[in-house]
Every structure is written in C-alpha cells, then in structure tokens.
Amino acid sequence: MYSVEVPLGSVRRAAGSGPIAHASPQTTVAFSPDGSHYASGGYDGRVVVWDTADGTPRWTGRHQRLVNSVRFSPSGRLLASCGADKVCRVWRVRDGALVDLLSRQPDDLNALAWLSDERLAAVSQDGTGRIWEVGSGRLEDVVLMHTDHCMSVDASAAGLLASCGEDATIRLWAEDGTPIRVLREAGHAEMCRWSPDGALLAASCDDGYVHILEPNGELAAKIGPYTAAVKSVAWSQDSACLAVGAYDCTVRLWERDGARQLVRWQGAHLWPRSLDWSVDGRTLIVGTISGAPQLLEVPELPLDATAADAEPIRIEVAASSWTNGVNHLSAEAGALAAGRDDGAVALWRADGSALHLPVGNGSLVNAVALCPGAPDLLAYGTFSGLVGVVDLAAGNGPLYEIRGEFPINRVVWSPGGDRLSVADYEGDLRTFAWDGRALSEISVYSGHSGAIKDFSWVDEDRIVTISTDHTAHLIEADARLVRSFTGHGELVNSGSVTRIGGRSVLATASRDRTIRLFDLDTGELLQVLIGHDESVKAVAWQPGGEPRLLSGSYDFTGRVWELDPADWSVGSVEVLVGHGNAISSVAWLGQDPVTAGWDGRVLRWHRAPGDGGYAAHAFEEPAR
Structure with missing residues (x-):
C-alpha cells in the first residue's frame, strides 16, 4: 500500500458570502x-x-x-x-x-x-x-x-x-x-x-x-x-x-x-x-x-x-460559496480535464499550462470529454441539464450549448470526433452529429430501466452503456441492442472497454463492491475482482491493450490490478492511498494512473524506482 500527503481540496468562498463548513x-x-x-x-x-x-x-x-x-x-x-x-x-x-x-x-x-x-x-x-x-x-x-x-x-x-x-x-x-x-x-x-x-x-x-x-x-x-x-x-x-x-x-x-x-x-x-x-x-x-x-x-x-x-x-437563488470536488476526468493526447462542483472545468495541457473554465452557469459539471484527435475540443454536461462544446484554442466561450430536462451523467465523443453522445439521469442516451458548429440529434437509446451512469464508444459503430438497473448494454450506434451484461447485485457505476490479445474486454464497476470482466463479443464472464470494501465508483483500462485496470472507490482508495489474460487471474494489486474522500473518477495519462475525488484532489501516480510501487503528486489549481 502506497500513500502520499498532498494539500486537501478547499472550499472556496464567493465574494460577500456567509459562513461555510x-x-x-x-x-x-x-x-x-x-x-x-x-x-x-x-x-x-x-x-x-x-x-x-x-x-x-x-x-x-x-x-x-x-x-x-x-x-x-x-x-x-x-x-x-x-x-x-x-x-x-x-x-x-x-x-x-x-x-x-x-x-x-x-x-x-x-x-x-x-x-x-x-x-x-x-x-x-x-x-x-x-x-x-x-x-x-x-x-x-x-x-x-x-x-x-x-x-x-x-x-x-x-x-x-x-x-x-x-x-x-x-x-x-x-x-x-x-x-x-x-x-x-x-x-x-x-x-x-x-x-x-x-x-x-x-x-x-x-x-x-x-x-x-x-x-x-x-x-x-x-x-x-x-x-x-x-x-x-x-x-x-x-x-x-x-x-x-x-x-x-x-x-x-x-x-x-x-x-x-x-x-x-x-x-x-x-x-x-x-x-x-x-x-x-x-x-x-x-x-x-x-x-x-x-x-x-x-x-x-x-x-x-x-x-x-x-x-x-x-x-x-444564487450560490454564495462552492466546493472543488471533482466529478469526472477525461484524458486525451497528454491533456487532462476535470469537471468540478464549482461549475468549472480544470484543464491541464501536455505542455504544462493549465486553464480554469467556468462553463456550468453555477451548476456542477458532472461530465467532461476531450475529443479524440482534437484535444482542444471539449464537451461538458452539468447537473442542471446543460450540454456544451468549447474550442479551447479559440478561447471565446462555448461554441454551442443545448439544455435538457434532466441532469447529465456523461458525455463522450465518438472515436472520429464527428458525434457526441449524452447520457442523462432519466435513462436516455442521445447521440448528436457534430458539424463543427452545432449538434443535431440522430438517435436515442432508452433500453435501460434506470439512469445511464456511464458509457463508452467501443468503435465507430458500437457503444457500451452502464446503468443503475444493474446491467450494461452493448448497442449499435443507431440505438439497437446487441446484448446485455448482468450479474451485479447493485447499480453499476462505471465501465471501460479495451482490446487485449485479440479479445475485447469490458470491465464494469458496481456499488456491490465488485468489478466484473466480460468478453464483450460473447457476453462470457471472465473474472470477478474483489478488494474494495465500499462501492466501486470508476474503472479505466490502461490504453494500448495492457492487461492493467485502474479502479477508484468510496473507500477512498484507488487500485491498479495486474491481470493474466491466459485465465484473467489477478497477478498483483497495488493500493493507492492519498485521498481524503471518495474517489469519483479515474483515468490514465500514458503509463500513469490518475485519480480524482470529492476532496478536490487530482493525483497523478508514478512508478517509483526500486520496488516498483506508486508515488503521487497533486495537480496544481489553475489560475482563475
């Protein structure tokens, strides 16, 4: 188990505000x-x-x-x-x-x-x-x-x-x-x-x-x-x-x-x-x-x-204070974006620069997505139902915004960046075409009986959705159901897909404190990972087909799971300890795990020389 001491995320006070606790x-x-x-x-x-x-x-x-x-x-x-x-x-x-x-x-x-x-x-x-x-x-x-x-x-x-x-x-x-x-x-x-x-x-x-x-x-x-x-x-x-x-x-x-x-x-x-x-x-x-x-x-x-x-x-009613809890991370081409409680997106670029983007109009930013191949294009979704797209290079505010009726749980770009899918609290997954100026709706998937908490584009034609109804669905991009993945005893919080050794593998994280690994194309259950002692909130496969999975939990810890693709047994597990509250989202920057939590911390973990364990440093707060 490896730990790190970093400054606790702060509660910020608005001008003229009253006491906060x-x-x-x-x-x-x-x-x-x-x-x-x-x-x-x-x-x-x-x-x-x-x-x-x-x-x-x-x-x-x-x-x-x-x-x-x-x-x-x-x-x-x-x-x-x-x-x-x-x-x-x-x-x-x-x-x-x-x-x-x-x-x-x-x-x-x-x-x-x-x-x-x-x-x-x-x-x-x-x-x-x-x-x-x-x-x-x-x-x-x-x-x-x-x-x-x-x-x-x-x-x-x-x-x-x-x-x-x-x-x-x-x-x-x-x-x-x-x-x-x-x-x-x-x-x-x-x-x-x-x-x-x-x-x-x-x-x-x-x-x-x-x-x-x-x-x-x-x-x-x-x-x-x-x-x-x-x-x-x-x-x-x-x-x-x-x-x-x-x-x-x-x-x-x-x-x-x-x-x-x-x-x-x-x-x-x-x-x-x-x-x-x-x-x-x-x-x-x-x-x-x-x-x-x-x-x-x-x-x-x-x-x-x-x-x-x-x-x-x-x-x-206007807010008088805000918190810096982080709700979601998105990593692309060495850049990292974090959606936060204070209605802002914090962005750290590969060149070391950082931006503070107040995009939420006072509502927490629940979801962020950097566009594959175009990391200056950022999408976001808020608790108040706002979905927006920002050109970070232009720096002139949102290019386009739409407002729905329900809180937004996740936004994700298609691999080619020409479509944006949006999942909401009421269980709909809406896919929009993006022409560089505006979003136009092209399909809706409503096959879950609960909210869609997370989803991933598998390729240009398929999406995996993750729901509070205890299931994950593989669907075609035109909203046709291919298969369901079941077995969790509680709602499913997060999912991630990778391809390892010619096999597409889905990892699902649940409030039942387990992570399940499935063969995406057959539905076969490959393994159940047990270790977290609270709800598992987020999972992410390391990019590049490595059999290495990162998870984050309400138990305040992250875990890096090394897996053997021969039988999907666990080779080793390393526990990441550095947060003072639940971990809400995880991502990878190259070989480095990144964890974020409701304590306001965003930590990048590096393998330390010698024993091969992980040490961390915190991303600095972008200037406002």
Whole structure:
C-alpha cells in the first residue's frame, strides 16, 4: 500500500458570502424542533450544527464515510446521524459531544426517525430497519423488512412508523415494530414524511409524482407530474402545504391537494436530495452543491395567489460559496480535464499550462470529454441539464450549448470526433452529429430501466452503456441492442472497454463492491475482482491493450490490478492511498494512473524506482 500527503481540496468562498463548513455537497438537512438550530450532513462525512439566528456553524462532527441522514430528537437535545460507514452516531446538540454510537447493522444506513428521545429507528441498504434504545445501545428484537434497499423512514405524531424502499412498497409499522399494512400503489419512493398532524403520508416516487396517502392506504392526492426525479418532501406545520425538492434544481411549494403551485425556487446550486421546514413556517432549508445548505425564506403569499389560475411566485437563488470536488476526468493526447462542483472545468495541457473554465452557469459539471484527435475540443454536461462544446484554442466561450430536462451523467465523443453522445439521469442516451458548429440529434437509446451512469464508444459503430438497473448494454450506434451484461447485485457505476490479445474486454464497476470482466463479443464472464470494501465508483483500462485496470472507490482508495489474460487471474494489486474522500473518477495519462475525488484532489501516480510501487503528486489549481 502506497500513500502520499498532498494539500486537501478547499472550499472556496464567493465574494460577500456567509459562513461555510462543508467541502462537498450536502446529502441531508434538518431543523431542530424549536427552530433555533439546523443540521446538515454531506459527502465529506461531516455533520454540522448551525445557529439559525446568524447562520454560523456551531460545531462539526465526523463520520468515516458520507452522511445520509441527520434528525433531531423530539426534545431537540440530541442529534442522530448515519451514513455509509454503517453506524449511527448520537450527538449532544449543546456542545457536539458524542453520547452514543450504534453499530450492529451490516450495510450502509440510509435514514433515521426518532420515536422518542430514548428510541431511534434506522433503515439500511440491506433492506432492513432496526429500532435502538439510545443510551443503553440495546438493539430491540424487531426487524422492519423490505425486499430491496430501504431508503427512508419516518414516525408520525401518534408513533406510527412508515418506511419505503426500492421494492416499490411503503410499509406501515406499529411503534413496537409490528407490521400493520403494505401500500403497493406508490412505486419506488425515495422519501416518506408524515404530516405534523399524522393524518397523511407524503412519498416522493419514481413516477414523477408525490403521492399523498391516508394511513389506510387510500390515495388522497398527487402532486406533479415532474419531469426530473422527485427526491424530497417536507410539510408545513399546519399540514396545509408541502415543499417538494426535485433534480431539476427546484424547490416548489404546493397546496396539500396538489391543485396549485404557490412558490418556485430555482438555483443551479440547489441539490434537493433533502429539505426541511422550520417550525414557524417562515424558512425552508435545502441541500446544495456549494459549501453550505441554503435557507429559503417563505414569502407572504398575496391574496390573488388563491386564484385558480394564479402563477406561482418565482424566486431565483444564487450560490454564495462552492466546493472543488471533482466529478469526472477525461484524458486525451497528454491533456487532462476535470469537471468540478464549482461549475468549472480544470484543464491541464501536455505542455504544462493549465486553464480554469467556468462553463456550468453555477451548476456542477458532472461530465467532461476531450475529443479524440482534437484535444482542444471539449464537451461538458452539468447537473442542471446543460450540454456544451468549447474550442479551447479559440478561447471565446462555448461554441454551442443545448439544455435538457434532466441532469447529465456523461458525455463522450465518438472515436472520429464527428458525434457526441449524452447520457442523462432519466435513462436516455442521445447521440448528436457534430458539424463543427452545432449538434443535431440522430438517435436515442432508452433500453435501460434506470439512469445511464456511464458509457463508452467501443468503435465507430458500437457503444457500451452502464446503468443503475444493474446491467450494461452493448448497442449499435443507431440505438439497437446487441446484448446485455448482468450479474451485479447493485447499480453499476462505471465501465471501460479495451482490446487485449485479440479479445475485447469490458470491465464494469458496481456499488456491490465488485468489478466484473466480460468478453464483450460473447457476453462470457471472465473474472470477478474483489478488494474494495465500499462501492466501486470508476474503472479505466490502461490504453494500448495492457492487461492493467485502474479502479477508484468510496473507500477512498484507488487500485491498479495486474491481470493474466491466459485465465484473467489477478497477478498483483497495488493500493493507492492519498485521498481524503471518495474517489469519483479515474483515468490514465500514458503509463500513469490518475485519480480524482470529492476532496478536490487530482493525483497523478508514478512508478517509483526500486520496488516498483506508486508515488503521487497533486495537480496544481489553475489560475482563475
């Protein structure tokens, strides 16, 4: 194992901005019951408690992996947090002291709900939920069961528990964990929340609606439809209105029956995976891709807002700070491009020069692609759905831009550079012809049942797509399916194709912590690589047909796998340690592996003389 000490990626402050505390986007937010504090958790593993009065951080706690949920106890004296390190931590709000650590659930913890100041429910990626006694740390003898990942849990004022998961059910439980009812009509739900009066349950679902359900399972109302994924919901204290966060960079305030949209907040930095409503009804809090959560002041609604045809109040929200987390790398002809949280692309050229390109219009850059044979041509895609092409030699801003409805996961040029394919969060792969001035759509592939996370051009006629539906597809460039690759037990994050000894080999990386190697032309499974102890986020074959694979993981490490093509056994594995957060993307610059992460570091690894191990140096930040 080889490690390197390099400066940690920074959180940058915009002119005139307020306090910041996170080095990466926030995954979860919550107000205290009396509204005097709010809490946030993020990809950086930090838990931050803030004073509502002045928005300053009061204290910061740490998890070893990303944080998925923060919730205040009913009294407001305690804060619970949980995440991908498989533990729940309970903090004293007054001073941040750790008062309990609950650690007997075997997989990522996704969400929490307090039943009282002494009892806490936690649900897990393994499809189970458990109830703990806080203080004693006793795990109660009851299991809340789903048949797939359990994503959310909430307790009503009367103590009724609701949980939802990727098994397309919402399940109701008594306070002691006794099952009461299964609600099947809502589909896959990301979040469920009881109204404060306990009369209704809101669930954000994958059909583009928020379903509002009565405890008996009757559908009371539907809010939508949304074209982007609906991720989060929060009730007003009088149970009359519902705030909804979606992956279109909006938070929208609706009447409970869904008849009218009252307010619409829009901001390219808004990442509404989580939101919450203050007890006085005046403020919403929402997660962002910047250095701090966003407080949204709820306006006094004018009288004419009650009219049936009234337009919602529209409010544009600007980011006050940003982070330098890296989301994607592209390498070509000795140049390296990195798409970042701060809405910029960092570019390092083979001649040693570096550029900072603010192309995202305030939204994080999720994908970058340098064009084969023309590395001055750069394509990018953003969380807000923007796709653009830049001529770096001209230096006059984007040559061409188009905007879609959904977050962009990946953009890749064809080998000849005359086509650009774009994958989005909703599962479409769109291929465009590029004539040097504009993009024109020529095909669409919609064969996956989940989002397309990654894809690669195999040659001028074939593409491999990688999806959250646990599969990879080999398709013709005109969008005809050739074959599927299956076997992963979780979503597939990344894929890479190479040709070794006359055989085309596909590597796929999954949240199930494995890498699978397939014969691309026959579908044969060649090998399963096991070593990372968290989700494998990225893979890349070394160019030139070498049997050497680079991987990066949520476990903060990269790995270089040396393989024997005779039987695809592993000859050796070298572990690259130098990141302070998950590795989000990997690439090769010639013989050198490159890793990038949400800590803002981009590291180039060189083989050290002598023992043949790897040492690294960090790319310097381009001048702004």
